[in-house]
Amino acid sequence: MKDLILLGCGGHAKSCVDVIEAEGKYRILGLIDAPEKDGSSVLGYPVIGHDEMLPEFCGKDVEFLITVGHVRSHEARSRLFARIGELGLKPATIVSPLARVSRYAEIGAGTIVMHYAFVNAGARVGANCIINTKALVEHDAEVGDTCHISTAAVVNGAAKIGGGTFVGSNATVANGAVVPPETFVKAGSVVK
16 A cells, blocks of 8 residues: 545545545545644545655655645645655555446546546546536536545536536536636536
């Protein structure tokens, strides 16, 4: 098993832990968050420090997953992903064994594909994304970096989602639709 450290210990981290444990590829060493979280834990995994300690892991055989959620803003996820890149640290890519990712699809570094999600043939998902529980990314769709395709959201064939975008729960992006970068798509809405 590979060693893994999670960056962020809020509610999204709990969902990520469940997926990571189910996948069985990683041993979670702990979580990193704000200094006031030191000494706490998430689902039995300790918070081992804060962002300033990241340089201590340079040259070590450990991977990182950003487990800060993304609803209103992608800024925290983007900042953390840039920081691990600057330090030469390796982002983990996680795919739930209950998800389906076509062998003809592409998933970027640092992305998590959660339980019962489906990424179809020809789809491209960027780096540092959340493809949340039961989300569907259809054939030939493109999802930019640091996007969150939320629970049960549907991105139909050949749609293009700009980087930093949040697509809310049960939202539908129509076939071939283009969503500009950093857009907030409300839960249950339809983008044509």
